[in-house]
Amino acid sequence: MLDLERLRALHSVATYGSVSAAADVLHVTTSAVSQQLAKLERETGQKLLERNGRGVRLTDAAELLVAHAERILSLVEQAQADLEAHRGSVVGQLTLAAFPTAARGLVPGALRRLRADHPDLHVLLREEDPLQSMPRVLRGDLDMAVVQDWNNEPLPLPDGLQKTPICEDVADVALSADHPLAGRDAVDLKELAGDPWISSSPDSICCDWLLRTLRAIDSEPRIVHMAYEFATQLALVGAGLGNAILPRMGRCDVPPGVVVVPLSAPLYRRIYAVWREKAARRPAIRAVLTALPASPSTPGRQA
Template sequence: MLDLDRLRALHAVAVHGSVSAAAEALHVTTSAVSQQLAKLERETGHKLLERSGRGVRLTDAAQLLVAHAESILAMVEKAEADLEAHRGAVVGELTIAAFPTAVRGLVPAALAALRADHPGLRVLVREYDPLESLPLVARGDIDLAIVQDWNNEPFAVPDGLEKGSICEDVADVALPAAHPLAGRDVVGIEELAGDCWISSTPGSICCDWLVRTLRSVEREPRIGHMVYEFASQLALVAAGLGNAVLPRLGRCDIPPGVSVVALRPTLIRRIYAVWRQEAARRPAICAALDALRASARSLQPAGRDEKTTVVAAQRP
């Protein structure tokens, strides 16, 4: 009979590309993974790994076994989720990935509520861009990811994953105080399209979205500076070096020299939680989703500026 832990080790090597990366993902030593693979080779009577340069590659027999291992591990995860659902207890470990403003604006209150209501649940948070976190959920490295899309550019959920709405978040534009349009209540994105912009790093969901949005108004984007943190972006805006799109969720303090103006048409980020279909019945997933939605509902306008309100989504 095939041993589940040995199949999991082989699957991890296939997914992560090396024995050392598999060991890191499984939170064990490289030696432990190598031992599991050696035992699996003896168990199956087939050589599973071959040296390829400085690394290894899977043999044909290993590729065949990995295909079965994916199905077996998915069935095991579903069985474990069904047992948790039958028991109804919110226990165990849950790893959540989120992008920076969600980590700052949504996650702290949600984690505090989960710790108070479900002391048997251990939650771990990891900060990732949505383009990074979705593959991590798909291959089982992360249990739940908080991701985003925009009202003018929805994203498709990859096969094998499910999503649930958390909230909607409006974005404004941060302009240097000396900008000719800084005194306006509302500005059209087309009026700013030719300006210099400050955005996150290339390949991130926000940077790619900004480039496509500016191109939609028939202007080639001028992304002058690329930094990830909004506080750093605002420092550059305050110095008069460009504009930045500024979501309201998790918004940091606005420094002197920056004017925040509403955009027309309104730009809305839709924020979701995403998890694997096999884990859909886990009470921990349901509890985390409820806590995140409650955190979104609890958000209050900053000071008296109603434009900072985050609109919570209804339960599906």
């Protein structure tokens, strides 16, 4: 009889490319993963891993077993979801990822409501950009994720995932107080063509979006600084080092020397929750969806 956890360990090594990466995802030590694989080799009577330089590679037998493991793990997940749905209880553990401003502006209230309404449900929050969290939901490393896209650039939904909208979040432009357009009630993005910009880190969905949005108005982006946190971006704007486009949800206090001005052609992002279709019947998924909807805060214009 093949052990499920050993199949999961092999599947994780195949998915992430190394024993150490699999251990990180499974939240165990590399030694624990190696022991599981060694036991699986004894169970099957087949060699599953071979040395490949400083790493390992899967043997043909392992590749065959991984294909079966993927189907087996999928069926187990569906069975667990069906059992939870039959029981109707909101119990167990659920891993939820959210991008930083949603983790600050939306999720804490939802977690508070879930703790009060469903004390036997334990939600583990992870802060991750949608470019990282959506593939992890699809693979089954996460149960759900709060993700975003923009009104001028929809986010493709991979096969096997479902989504539901949570809210919309308007973005404004942050300018230094001495910027020529800082006194305006609204600005057109084209009026800022050629300006220096401050963006989030290059591996984030917001950075990719800003680059494409500026290029769409025939303005080759001049990104002069990158910072993941909005507070850091605003500090750089206040120092006169560039502009930033900042959504309102989860925005920190605007520091002195910064003016936040609406855009005349509004840009806004749409916030979604996503989860695997096979897990859709889980009462825990439905409980989180009920707890999440909220309206983002809308800070006033400050200088």
